[in-house]
Amino acid sequence: VPNNPKSDMKLYCLSGHPTLPCNVLKFKSTTIMLDCGLDMTSTLNFLPLPLVQSPRLSNLPGWSLKDGSVFLDKELKECSGHVFVDSVPEFCLPETELIDLSTVDVILISNYHCMMALPYITEHTGFTGTVYATEPTVQIGRLLMEELVNFIERVPKAQSASLWKNKDVQRLLPSPLKDAVEVTTWRRCYTMQEVNSALSKIQLVGYSQKIELFGAVQVTPLSSGYALGSSNWIIQSHYEKVSYVSGSSLLTTHPQPMDQASLKNSDVLLLTGLTQIPTANPDGMVGEFCSNLALTVRNGGNVLVPCYPSGVIYDLLECLYQYIDSAGLSSIPFYFISPVANSSLEFSQIFAEWLCHNKQSKVYLPEPPFPHAELIQTNKLKHYPSIHGDFSNDFRQPCVVFTGHPSLRCGDVVHFMELWGKSSLNTVIFTEPDFSYLEALAPYQPLAMKCVYCPIDTRLNFIQVSKLLKEVQPLHVVCPEQYTQPPPAQSHRMDLMIDCQPPAMSYRRAEVLALPFKRRYEKIEIMPELADSLVPMEIKPGISLATVSAVLHTKDNKHILQPPPRPTQPTSSKKRKRVSEDVPDCKVLKPLLSGSIPVEQFVQTLEKHGFSDIKVEDTAKGHIVLLQEAETLIQLEEDSTHIICDNDETLRVRLRDLVLKFLQKF
């Protein structure tokens, strides 16, 4: 049944960060939030939270305006030419004003990096719906949140800076503070209580599981190949299909490979979470990582790897497992320090069904899927919840330390930066692509330590995207605006953007997009007894029609045609008209007509029946047959025929009958 064309799909874009998306899709009568990523780059404007009292950081001079006024010197500190906010770090939330978030029915999470804003949404907006995510996503997402809360809460900071956020004040500040957007909406980190409450609203799903939403749409998570439990989502009704691709990878790392086939035949493909470093090939970067690590350690230096407690670290450890013996580094200790280090390493080993085939098959041997188990067993890799406690007893140098947070603003990494920053023997290797390493290092300047930037981002690059699009052939592609032009730093690289036909529609933060397709059909069920009564008539080969009179029953977005209520005394009549005659209130149905009138034959027929002086005029929509003598017009158009004559009913009926001869009736 053709649908009301007004009920188009809309996309509300709440985040401008292409890899930390947060969009709301209004589709049929549902409101679906796709991911709720938290933009943590805002923390780069804040001073690091030192785990151990740092005289350097606590003695930084306050910042004063050019005119000498010092009213901000409590809030803003200066460090080697940069100005930082001296308060608890704050995060930039997704847009909350664009749409009433209490109307959101469900939230679909694609991977654990894209759910960090969840507590803000579920706990403070009146949200009453359900969140869907896979089990590893929830478990590792919880670890990431737990770590973040822990990092921030264990360094209590009384001060909360707000003066600088005043618009008139912010104008006067140096970059990048001056250019920071929507600072008034920045929020402090959530609490563990909020995290627990938010996570309790999550319902676990498995790949390819079909979830009905109010009977209107069906959503399905598909493996996306990027991280443990990471998914793309298909949102479909009977006649429309939207694919949401977020953070996918075609490389063979640890997760299950990406399911591409199921993305085929989409009307709209929403594409987010591509690699943030399109020019860096992860293999080359891993090589670079290993080489620099070995060079540093051989010279007696220490290596610091700021990282998240899950994800690429598994691959790095696996790579190092193979490399350390060849590089003669077997005696070098590797430390993994995070409040959730233990859980992360253990979780990775138990989610076998979410792993790539290679690792899955190890489980049957039985062997742990990841070799870091062996590193731990042989004491090469040791993990600690924090630098306090056991770690300080075991600590040996030179060593390699993996610890968070990659922004260098909180967590144990702050301590190591302070500890090792002064020696040029040491190296900090950045592998997480989420933060600009130069900005991350700014509050530690001047720094003698070597810095190596090997961002490892396994998400799709543009070549892979163009192959993927060729493969799945969506009708329309929608993506963040950043993907529709080359990166600003490499404006000539026309290969570093999405190139597809028709061109991708782009969105930016706080934009509402009408998605470019109209819903045209709705599926309606016919009750069996009603269907039984239909007598189709073939009107041309292969096409049969039947008239149906029924009651349309609509509930929960399901439409059903039911037989109309029966009258008490059915009159028997010709069988094929029974249906219409059953309805007492119904007007007597005229037979339906179909077919078209061939003008020439029609004119001949008219002549045969004694009409003369016939003129035919072509019009834009058909023909006009003019019976000049009778002063009568017959208008023949594609979907209508009019006989216009002056009060001569007999003539009209004659002409009508002649017209009807050319048409089929049923």
Next chain:
Amino acid sequence: PRCTFWTLVPAADGHQEWDSNSRLARSRGVAFSYLAVGGKDRRTSVLIMDPECSRLLPALCAVLADPRQPVADDTCLEKLLDWFKTVTETESSLQLLQDHPCLVELLSHVLKPQDVSPRVLSFALRLAGAFAAQEDCFQYLQQGDLLLGLFGEAGALGWSAWSIPSVRSGWIQGLCALAHHPSALHFLADSGAVDTVFSLQGDPSLFVASAASQLLVYILALSMQGRDAGSPIPEVAAWPVCAQKIVSHVQESLHSTAAPQVTQALNVLTTTFGRCRSPWMEVLWGQLSPLVASLLKRDPIPAAHSLVDLLLSVARSPVLSSAACGPWEILAQTLHRLSPTQAGPLALGTLKLQRCPQELRTQAFGILLQPLACILKATAQAPGPPGLLDGTAGGSMTVDTLLSSKSACVGLLCQTLAHLEELQTLPQCPSPWPQEPLLDAAVIILRLCDGSADPSSSGAGRLCGTLAGCIRVQRAALDFLGTLSQGMSPQESMLQVFAILLKNLESPESSPTVLKKAFQATLRWLQSSVKTSGCSDLSPDALLFLGELFPVLQKRLCSPCWEVRDSALEFLTHLSQHWGGQADFREELQSSEVPMLACQLLQDPESYVRASAVAATGQLFSRGLQATPTSSENLQAQQGLLMDLMYILSTDSEGFPRRAVLQVFTQWLRDGHADVARDTEWFVTTVLQAVSRDLDWEVRVQGLELVQVFLTQTLGRFRPRCPYAVTLPEATSPTPHPEFLRTLCRLPLFEFVFRALFDCDRPVAQKACDLLLFLRDETAPSSGPQETRDGPNSASVEVALQRWQEGEQGQPLGDLEPEAMLALLRSLDLEGLQGKLAKSSDHIEKSPQSLLQDMLATVGMLEENEADCY
């Protein structure tokens, strides 16, 4: 099984070759030596029909004719055919057939093909052809209509086995073999075989199709035979019928609209013009060249590759290139008409011609340069670069190809770069050579590949997108860049080159193969910088470059990818070989951690890397460039390396590192390196103890090489000769210095060499034999065997040797007195042994008798042993 490696001989010199496929090259070297040995040997072995073979032949023929006894595999039939061919080369085929009626019986039996396997059928066809190559034998076979039965229309063509390609192939090869005399020509004309050959040109089997074309060329040449002398060549219309038939078939095919037919015709012509140099070819070309030229008017040009081959074949032919209807005009047209990718090989071929009009050379060179000119034009910020490339830009076809698709662009660029690279090294290299623009082009291509180019035009933007990260183009461009180092380049260009090389060496995105090419190119440019600076020192630019190179090398030596570590080590070896003596270089190297890292790689898990590390540290050590710069530890460190290498030699599980160690040791001994010279006897003893237990024959050969160096040096020490002395060398052979002999006997040297003499690997035995001959000539040249057996313990030694020869290696040789040693040397028939060793050890197994026996023997056991390998 004891002689697994007997055919292998060591690569001529063992040092690490600077070759992209050094491992491959080494193993190829081995393969070639095998062929050489095998080939030589076959000629020397007994190949005539001896009585034993005559006796075996009837049984064999019976087996072949019996369909119930299938032949094991094709290879023995091939060997059998080879043998018959050799026999017919030296003996009369007719005689052979008359002496062995079983052969004719076999051929007659084949006429009833339902009873014969296709393998035997194909074999018989070729055998018949080989016999019929001699005219009298041809007549003999014709008498029984045997040939007509095999090759005529009623013959093979009607068999059901004709559908099997090997039978068709055998038919053609048989005809090829017999087409050697006028009678054969008549036979071919009468039997209708030529028409069949025409149709076989389009055979689905490529081997058959190509053989058919070859056969046509044979027949054409045969029918024109004898027409060259004296009288002028008539027009084609007056040629023999057979030749006319072939020519008109070729003409028809050239007219055809089907590309495969045109290809066939062109291939026949190419082979014809490439094979013969007779004057009649001029007539043929005169008749056909308008047809060939008309192909150019078609769109698209059919069979462009074959056309290129034909034109080059014509241009190379001395008869045709100087003829009135020479190929130059049509060559020029073709160059103009073909697409850039097709024109490239033609242009290169044209430039390689010995004689060629200058105008055409200019055109061809322009075509080769065009893609690079387009790249320069698309990417140039300033107005185009000066030089030869000016006139060549703007080829719209080239631009279209470059921009059309990634594969077209990459293909054209790689081809162009390879062609120009090849051209530059040839004597025909065009002059003036546009060195600077070509350098710019190579650099800009590399920058397009690594994404660092800053394109100004949209075309360049597209190129950038196409070439970004393209490994194939990167490799080709680096190869080309390396070759360009031979030319003279201005200083700015050198700086540009060093910058791009450094970028490629340093980039984490560079793949191991790209990196290897970058190392090679770097080495060549460093060498060329020496050339330009005029003295053996590195230029200041090169030194600056070195300063940045070592940190990169350091990182590469730590790469997790073993190929990268390996190439970095090889590069280091070559660097220190060339500049190890240079103060600035030494300073840069020693201030880096490179020597220390190289030392650590001696323990690498990958054996190739360990071998390269051995070579590199050995080289550094001999240049005094080893790790640990503090002088107090120097001695210990050096001693440390010697011990490290000894340890590798005696314990490493892989052959490569052990061979590398011996090469280093031999070099050290040769150079008289201090640590070796300090106690040479201890050194040699220790090395030989390790080598004598080694399972790798190459290591043992290398050990003998080391012994030879030691002997030469020791001999020289005891026979001091001043090179400037006026006195003539003594005419009589000198008696050996007693101390020399005592030295030899003190070491386990003889035991080692004698054991090697009976080594199961032939190259080791050969080398040992040569070494003993050298020693005997130096110590006891004039004595005859009659003086022997007077030494105190020579008897026990001889017993030991006897045992060894019989394969019992357990018994030690015991102490040896110099006299006993001398006696032993004299008593051994070293020349005889040398002769025996020179023969391949299967010279018995390779005899025809053995072949026939084996074939007969395998027949019965086929079923149990299907996979039997002959």
